[in-house]
Each structure stands twice: as structure tokens, then as C-alpha cells.
Amino acid sequence: MTLTCHWFLPTYGDSRNIVGGGHGTSITDAGSDRPATLAYLGQIAQAAEQLGFVGVLTPTGAWCEDAWLTTAMLVEKTERLKFLVAFRPGMITPTLGAQMSATFQRHSGGRLLLNVVTGGEDKEQRGYGDFLSKDERYERTDEFLTVVRGLWTGDTVDFTGRHLRVEGATLSRVPDPLPAIYFGGSSAAGRAVGAKHADVYLTWGEPPAQVAEKIESVRRAAAEVGRTIRFGIRLHTIARDTADEAWAQARRFLDALDPATVAATQRGLRQSQSEGQQRMLALNRGTTDDLEIYPNLWAGVGLVRGGAGTALVGSHTEIADLIEQYHDVGIEEFILSGQPHLEEAYWFGEGVLPILRRRGLWRHAAETVPALAPELVP
């Protein structure tokens, strides 16, 4: 079992400081340091590709650029890199989602991965015209993925659920290959839907023991419906030649934070109905003290940023060690990011990845010969 490493596209702007916001809170000013222009995002995508990352997660929400369109424009600027496109089932019909996947696969040569995001905050969902409760949203995601999976088999689909109803739905072209479905959801409803539909179940970066517990529960739920799934984790990273240098950088991030921004963000995030978000918040306690919640795992990012709020911080070796710990409890995919995303990709790519490679845990994406689907072979 080898590790897959992905990087992240900051489609809301980038900075040498933490760009906060997301999950119902507005993006902090730092995002205007490096606006999310196609030229700059192209630099990050190309760097990630050269360093051997498999894909880049591209987020979704009112606070960032549209992930489908941004990544479609970046396909031309890269050759191999895959795009883990985040999107919300509630905002498009399943037939359209299935068709867009087919189009992306055709024009990109099969470089789409899908990250299904069931919901943001109620307030944000309502802005998009979605008034369902959280559990209803997961129910709808279940129906959405049932229809999408049906269409992807090439069948004509008739489906009547509580939320979605399609008749005679069909695709003129099935995505080739079928994009892997990544899925996040820490609540009971989320775990159940993940077990049923996900190829890769994602968690934010809780300490290894909590991640182990989560994996165990989702694995069991998947087994009950006769499925096996892979597991991934979403983390930030600050890797340097020495632990001192890495922690100095973490300290610099903290020193740059405005206490008023921290307080406002924490107030906002604590309103969140997301169980994953609440689990993230429980890690930092809202203060700048005691943020190393586990050796080399730092909760400082979560002070001002919704969603993934923890970072791997330390020397390249220490970070490789912590990655190995996650790997030991069942994590196979790492979705990483760091500020600024261009420079930090190089710190991780040149510092940590070679160590993982020496340990036999990782290979550069270009070293892997892509398996051709039989129908693509002339």
C-alpha cells in the first residue's frame, strides 16, 4: 500500500499569511496578496505536477472561484496533474453532474477526481437556493450519487426519491475512466452515505487516534453494504530543514493574526452545524496557546480558517514520521496545502517526499505508468 499525495489550489487567493475564512465566514484580506488569477494558479498546478503530486484539491463555496471552470482552464497548462473538483450535489441535477464528468474526462484525458461536498452552512446553502436541513442534505446526496452511479453504468435511469426525480436520464458518453468519488462527512448520516457511495472517504486532520476511530466506524459501515473504501486526510503543512525553522514559521503565522479576526472567526465557526467543523474547533479551544495538540500536529490554522484547521509542522523527517503514523491507521491519500501554496509545495516536495520515497511509501506520479482502459488501446 503506497501513499498518494495531492496538493491544493487556493482559488480564493494566496498569501504568506494564513488566508482565513470559508465555511460560512468571509475570506480574510490576506487573499488579496496574491489574487487567484489563472496565471498564478497555473504556477501552483505546474509546480505540483513537477514535484510528483497526483492531483490538486480545488474547493467549492461562495468564498472561492468555481472549481469546474477553473480546473478546466488549467487542464491546458498541465499535462498529467489530476483535479479533485469539489462541488455540491444540491446545486446541479445529477444528470448534469454525470454529464459534466464525462465531458471533463474526455477533454482532459481522464484527469478528473470528484469531491462531493454535501453542504456548507445553512446560510450559505440558502444563498444557493437550498433550504434542506443537514440530515436531509445527506439524504439528497445519497439519491444524487445513486443516480450518477446509475448513469455511469451506461443505463437509462428512472429514479424517484424524496428529493430527486429523473425520468429517462441518459448520457451520450460515459466518463472514461469513471472519476473516483471523494467524500467528506463526519456525522452519522455522513458516514452512512460515505460508506455506501465513496471511493475515498476524507477526514480533516484530527490526531491519529481519532482518525483511527473514524476509519474503523466507516470501514464497518462499508462492509455492511459489501464495499471496501480507501481513506484520505486533509492537512496543511509547514516542513523545513529543521524543526526550529518550521516552528518559527508557525509562530510567524500566529504573530500576524489579528485577535479580533480570530474572535470573529471562532464565533462564526462555532455556529456551524458541521460535525467535522466542531471536531476541528474542539482541537484549538480558540486560543493561541497549546496549539501543538499532538507531536508535530498544529491546530493554529483553525483559529481563522474554516474546514481543515491543522498542519503538519516540523522537520522533513518529523513530518514523514507523522504521515507514517496516519498511514499505519489506514490513511492512503494525503491532501496537503500550505501558505503560500507555490513555495510550500517545494518545501514539502523537496523535503518530505524524498524521505517517503526512501521509505518505500511513495513514488513520483510520473513514475507510475498510467493504466490504459482497454477501450483506449487502439
Next chain:
Amino acid sequence: MSITLHWFLPTHGDGRSVVDRPHTSPVAAAVPREPDIDYLALVAQAAERLRFTGMLTPTGTWCQDAWLTTAALLARTKTIKFLVAFRPGALSPTLAAQMAATYQRISGGRLLLNIVTGGDPVEQARFGDHLSHDQRYERTDEFLAALRLIWAGPPADFAGQHYQLTGATTFAPADPVPPLYFGGSSPAGMRVAAKRADVHLTWGEPPAAVAEKVTTLRKLAADAGRELRYGIRLHTISRDTSEQAWAEAQRMYESFDPADIASAQATFARQDSVGQRKMAELHGGDLGTDARSLEIHPNLWAGVGLVRGGAGTALVGSHAEVADLIEQYHDVGIEEFVLSGYPHLEEAYWFGEGVRPELARRGLLEGNT
């Protein structure tokens, strides 16, 4: 008089410390970041985004051919110019005139030329050149005279000591004629610069020494009825604070190996380049006690030259301090800054995001900044 900023294309490879050390081996040694075209494109695109005007691309056994590498990068960039370094002794002036004309046509005028006469007899001999130092400059003089004659239009005849050309012409004119950048600190070098160059380049000596050189060149150029612009070649380590910048210099300093420094200095000593000698004199081969002991003028660090030939000094300091020192050079007549830093991708962002806005605020940059 405003400032033009250029960056550097590391066609020998890149890393977090000085990696271009041809004294260890004339051929490319293993480097942390191989100079493959995808990485070089990333650096070129960064420089373009950060609004540098051009990119110096070096010449020598230890790096890749600058004409071809930059030509390959034209399609991956839109506006940035390439300051292609080449040695007159290595090709015919007619061919060089034609290559420049072709480059201008396919690139839409994105070529700048850096004329490198050569400063190391051992390296020159690798290319079949066995002339003495002053003879090399004499040949460069003829080469540039011929180049300008050919670019002037009609088929040209030229008779010199080193070149005999009859009916020399190019397929299409060079449009625009690329500006000629030129390095040379010896009396012979400065005489040719005064007659033929558009921009004289110096390595980064302290401002007073640079002022002296500019004064000498101005006089020589005036005697020839010409005016030149002046440029300087420097490394840069700029950070949000002075402490952070010097910590980075210290990190680089600690990566130097004393045996390697000795071997580098021995190599530099055998060369006949006056500019190289002046660079070596700045530190005298003395490792000092720490990075800062090599600060030979406020915020000017001679540490790079311990292991690197050619440009051996770096601007080190907070963004404001580096801007201050740039202003000092500007005050003594420098208009073009050809900068680099390790690694060239990340350091371009430090300078472009840190120092450039500072220079713009001071109204020192060309155009609309």
C-alpha cells in the same frame, strides 16, 4: 532616469544554496532542481508575473545553451524578454546577426543580447579559443562592429584582424535591433564597451567602486561620441525583516564547504578576468566568522563569491534596506539591475512582492510600475 529590473534563468540547475559551481566540474553536476524545461518555464513565468523586464540566461560549458533554451521558453511566456548571453569567439558574426534577426521575428522582439568576451583561458580553450585577454576584446570589438554593419541593411563587407566578411547579410532585418549588454572591467574591456555597447554591466562591487567605473566609462563613451546605460548584476536575499534575511544568508553560509571554497578561489585565481579579480578581492578568500562578517558595505554580502564565479555579491536585508541599497546604486548611475537568488522561483517572489512595491512607491520604476 528610472530603474529596469531583470531576473535570472538558472540553466545550470537550482537549489536552496549556491549550486552553479563550475570550478568543481566543467559539466553540470547533480543539482537539487534539474534545469529541465518545465522548471525553467516555472521560473520564467514567475518572473513575468512579477513584472521583471527580462531574464539573463548565462553561457558556458556548465550550463545549457542560452539561445535554444530561451527559444523553447518563448511559447510558454508572453512578454518577458530574454537577455541571451553568448561568446563572440564561438560563432561567426554573420550567423549571430541572423540568429538575432530570426529570434526577433519569432518572438515579436523579445531578445536582448549579453556579449561575454570570456575571462577564463581554460574555458575559452574548450571552445577552441586560444587568444590572449586583450586579443579577445579586440575580436569582440570587430565582432560587434560587423554585427551592427550587417544589421544596418545592405550586404556588407568587413575586413579586420579577426574577421573577413564579404556580402554579409541576413534573411530579414533584426527588428528591433536588440540592445547589446556588455561586461568588461579591464581597460581593454571598457574601451570596447564605450565604442559598441548599449548597456555596460558590472558585477556587484560596492557603490563607490561602481561609481568610479561608471565615471571612467562615461568619459570613454563621450570621447567616442556615445552615451551608455549602466547595469549591475547582483544576487538578492530580501525578507520582511533584516533578521530573517541575514538568517537566510547564514543558512547558506553554513552550507559552504571550506575545501570547496579553497578550490573555487584557486580556480578564480588562474583566470584573467579583471572583474573576477575584483569580486575575489572583496572577501580575499577569507571565510570570516559568520555570514555577516562578509557584509562589505551595508546590506551588501560577499558570501556568494566564496563558491561562485562571476557575480559574487548579494543584496541582503529587509525589503526596505534592499531598496535603499538599490537607490544608492541608482544614484551613482545604475539603471538596470540583473538579479538572482536561490532558489530562483521562490526568491523571485520575495523580491517581486517585497522590494518591487517599495521601489514603485519611491517612484523609481520605469513605466507605470
